[in-house]
Amino acid sequence: MPERELTFAQAVREALAEEMRRDTSVCIFGEDVAEAGTPFKVLSGLVEEFGSERVIDTPISEAGFTGIGVGAAMAGLRPVVDIMFGDFLTLTMDQMVNQAAKVHYMSGGRWKVPMVVRTTLGATRRSAAQHSQSLHAWFSHVPGLKVVLPSTPYDAKGLLKTAIRDENPVVFFEDKMMYKLKGPVPADDYTIPFGVADVKREGEDITLVATSSMVQVALGAAILLEKEGISAEVVDPRTTWPLDEKTIIESVKKTSRVIVLDEGYGRYGVASELAAVIAEGAFYDLDAPVRRMGAMHVPIPFSPPLEDVTVPTEESVVEAARQLCGKRQ
Amino acid sequence: MSSTTSNTEAARETTTEKDLWLQAYRQMVRIRLFEEQVNELYTRALMPGLAHLYSGEEAVAVGICETLRLDDYITSTHRGHGHCLAKGASPDRMFAELLGKEAGYCRGKGGSMHIADPATGNLGANAIVGGSVGIATGAAFAAKRLGNGRVAVCFFGEGALGQGSLYEVMNLAQLWKLPVIYVCENNLYNEYTHYTETTAGTILGRAGAFGLEAALVDGQDVRAVYEVATRLVTRARAGNGPAFLQADTYRYSGHHVGDINREYYRSKQEEQHWKSERDPIKLHAGWLIGQGHAEPPSLEKITAEARAEMEAAVKFAVSAPYPSVDQVDQDIYA
Numbered sequence: 246m247p248e249r250e251l252t253f254a255q256a257v258r259e260a261l262a263e264e265m266r267r268d269t270s271v272c273i274f275g276e277d278v279a280e281a282g283t284p285f286k287v288l289s290g291l292v293e294e295f296g297s298e299r300v301i302d303t304p305i306s307e308a309g310f311t312g313i314g315v316g317a318a319m320a321g322l323r324p325v326v327d328i329m330f331g332d333f334l335t336l337t338m339d340q341m342v343n344q345a346a347k348v349h350y351m352s353g354g355r356w357k358v359p360m361v362v363r364t365t366l367g368a369t370r371r372s373a374a375q376h377s378q379s380l381h382a383w384f385s386h387v388p389g390l391k392v393v394l395p396s397t398p399y400d401a402k403g404l405l406k407t408a409i410r411d412e413n414p415v416v417f418f419e420d421k422m423m424y425k426l427k428g429p430v431p432a433d434d435y436t437i438p439f440g441v442a443d444v445k446r447e448g449e450d451i452t453l454v455a456t457s458s459m460v461q462v463a464l465g466a467a468i469l470l471e472k473e474g475i476s477a478e479v480v481d482p483r484t485t486w487p488l489d490e491k492t493i494i495e496s497v498k499k500t501s502r503v504i505v506l507d508e509g510y511g512r513y514g515v516a517s518e519l520a521a522v523i524a525e526g527a528f529y530d531l532d533a534p535v536r537r538m539g540a541m542h543v544p545i546p547f548s549p550p551l552e553d554v555t556v557p558t559e560e561s562v563v564e565a566a567r568q569l570c571g572k573r574q
Numbered sequence: 575m576s577s578t579t580s581n582t583e584a585a586r587e588t589t590t591e592k593d594l595w596l597q598a599y600r601q602m603v604r605i606r607l608f609e610e611q612v613n614e615l616y617t618r619a620l621m622p623g624l625a626h627l628y629s630g631e632e633a634v635a636v637g638i639c640e641t642l643r644l645d646d647y648i649t650s651t652h653r654g655h656g657h658c659l660a661k662g663a664s665p666d667r668m669f670a671e672l673l674g675k676e677a678g679y680c681r682g683k684g685g686s687m688h689i690a691d692p693a694t695g696n697l698g699a700n701a702i703v704g705g706s707v708g709i710a711t712g713a714a715f716a717a718k719r720l721g722n723g724r725v726a727v728c729f730f731g732e733g734a735l736g737q738g739s740l741y742e743v744m745n746l747a748q749l750w751k752l753p754v755i756y757v758c759e760n761n762l763y764n765e766y767t768h769y770t771e772t773t774a775g776t777i778l779g780r781a782g783a784f785g786l787e788a789a790l791v792d793g794q795d796v797r798a799v800y801e802v803a804t805r806l807v808t809r810a811r812a813g814n815g816p817a818f819l820q821a822d823t824y825r826y827s828g829h830h831v832g833d834i835n836r837e838y839y840r841s842k843q844e845e846q847h848w849k850s851e852r853d854p855i856k857l858h859a860g861w862l863i864g865q866g867h868a869e870p871p872s873l874e875k876i877t878a879e880a881r882a883e884m885e886a887a888v889k890f891a892v893s894a895p896y897p898s899v900d901q902v903d904q905d906i907y908a
Contacts (some may be wrong), residue, residue, distance in 0.1 A: 270720075272719065298719070303746065304742070304746065304749070306742035306743075306745065306746065308708070308738070308739045308742055309708060309711075309739055309743045309745070309746055310708075310742075310746065311708065312707065312708010312709060312712060312739060312743060313708050313711050313712035313715055313743065313746060314708075315708060315709050315712055316649075316697065316708055316710060316711060316712020316714075316715065316716070317712035317713065317715045317716040317719075318716075319697055319709065319712070319713060319716075320712065320713040320715075320716035320717060320720075320724075320726075321716050321720055322715075322716045322719060322720070324712075339702055339705060339739070340708055340739075343702050343705060344700075344702075344706075344709060348690075348698065349905055349906065349908050350905050350906050351680060351683060351684040351698065352679075352680050352683075352688070352690035352698060353678070353679065353680035353682070353683050353684065354681070354904070354905035354908070355679070355680070355690060355691065356690055356692060356697065356698065357908035359908075389906055389907070391907075412907075413907050413908055
């Protein structure tokens with residue numbers, strides 16, 4: 246029997262539907278999540294199955310309904326809060342950073358916030374500077390939050406189920422350009438633990454540590470590099486917090502060269518943190534400096550030729566890998 | 575027969591009412607004396623951090639919390655000791671928290687501005703002005719979804735009227751008919767600035783814009799607060815939606831204990847007027863005596879008992895151990 250394939254969006258929807266069937270305390274709220282199923286149609290059909298008591302349209306009030314998510318989670322529900330574009334997370338920052346992240350610690354462990362915030366990241370959709378950012382580094386920076394970055398339909402389903410069952414606030418970033426990506430997804434109930442990186446491709450000469458959207462870029466680059474005789478290993482941390490430092494460091498020790506790829510801004514970002522982890526953990530095994538590749542340090546422009554140069558591509562990764570491996574074309 | 579029954583009922587009612595108002599008195603006195611101890615601990619440098627006293631505002635917390643169930647929710651503020659005590663917190667564990675001790679409500683990790691206690695429905699005091707409006711509304715959302723009959727009371731000062739998230743959640747609460755009461759304690763000062771310099775229009779008008787049931791009460795009159803709170807809470811519990819209560823009150827001390835020289839923003843005469851003419855404890859004591867519910871010695875006894883309770887609680891907290899340093903990275907994740 247051929248393996249069942251789903252798109253990334255279908256995998257997310259299946260995880261939500263299965264968790265909502267399993268646990269009546271799971272509910273969804275956000276802007277246009279019900280009949281509209283969000284602009285990306287990720288949630289289509291859920292309100293029909295679970296009703297408007299559990300799939301709830303809100304006003305355009307991100308701070309308000311995220312705060313309501315925090316309180317609802319403290320009082321016995323498992324809300325999945327939908328923030329349509331990751332850029333709109335800026336409107337939720339007090340609720341996420343000062344409230345959700347700190348409730349458990351500040352109360353000495355007496356209250357907890359089992360809430361998931363689902364949102365998007367990623368550029369190249371021609372959506373300009375306020376609908377294209379990848380802001381997951383901001384949340385990875387804050388103790389008390391967990392940050393999840395699925396890169397395949399399989400990971401999306403398993404990680405989202407883990408997120409919903411987690412007792413803590415989890416921010417779940419979906420690459421909006423990946424919603425139509427297809428991949429094998431088992432129909433059964435499975436979860437993927439947080440803090441466990443996945444080696445998406447094995448290789449010997451260079452490690453490409455890549456997150457979310459950049460995993461597909463890294464895999465594409467690895468195929469191109471193979472043709473040039475460079476064997477690239479692709480490691481996907483899958484969660485930036487908790488972070489599987491061990492798998493990353495072991496891979497780098499094996500290959501001795503590494504590029505870190507993340508669609509957030511490279512400066513002060515996830516790529517920088519991963520580079521620091523590698524430098525601390527594998528410095529004496531490195532044959533070349535750690536290379537960071539992230540979004541260019543500019544607001545994401547609208548004009549297609551401008552936007553396209555702001556994010557790493559298979560070609561730019563290949564070029565960087567050649568340099569690190571001492572190969573020139 | 576019927577007249578006997580009616581007399582018995584009347585007697586029971588009177589006793590119940592008397593007990594209620596004596597309990598309200600006791601609670602206000604406990605809060606006042608708790609805060610006196612806080613002031614003492616702080617000025618003697620035994621208490622680290624900041625101390626925002628609730629003295630002068632006791633009738634608001636007590637009038638409202640006396641009408642709540644133990645499992646009803648509250649959220650509180652940086653000026654939260656009164657809310658926590660009124661909802662049932664125990665002074666010894668509160669003082670322990672204020673001193674950063676392991677025995678505190680938050681194991682010393684929260685301090686004065688973050689006391690939280692699931693056992694009394696206290697979702698937590700909050701040091702972000704307006705920071706808990708979403709939490710209270712969300713707890714009400716959960717209560718409605720779970721059908722457990724709980725209500726949530728969201729305490730905040732009039733300074734929080736400047737925060738946009740309040741208006742977002744009031745809109746949502748009214749749309750979804752959530753059992754939440756927004757209690758605006760108008761103590762006149764946003765920190766060091768009179769609220770009329772920061773607040774356009776009217777306070778109640780803001781709630782009215784969303785169609786919330788809105789009421790104004792004299793926050794120095796514990797019986798008036800209790801009466802209006804009972805109406806709003808009963809209404810919310812019955813599924814008739816949220817409400818907004820403006821309680822006019824006064825902060826006797828500065829914004830925090832270190833705010834000593836206040837004449838650039840308010841006069842000593844103004845402070846003296848509230849303390850001598852509008853003190854909620856004195857006003858209620860006068861009423862209790864006038865009604866024959868109490869005599870001066872019985873009220874003095876209540877005060878003496880509360881003082882002894884607070885002194886013992888402070889003693890407990892001062893001698894309680896600090897958390898061990900290895901606790902620093904515990905409780906980050908559940």
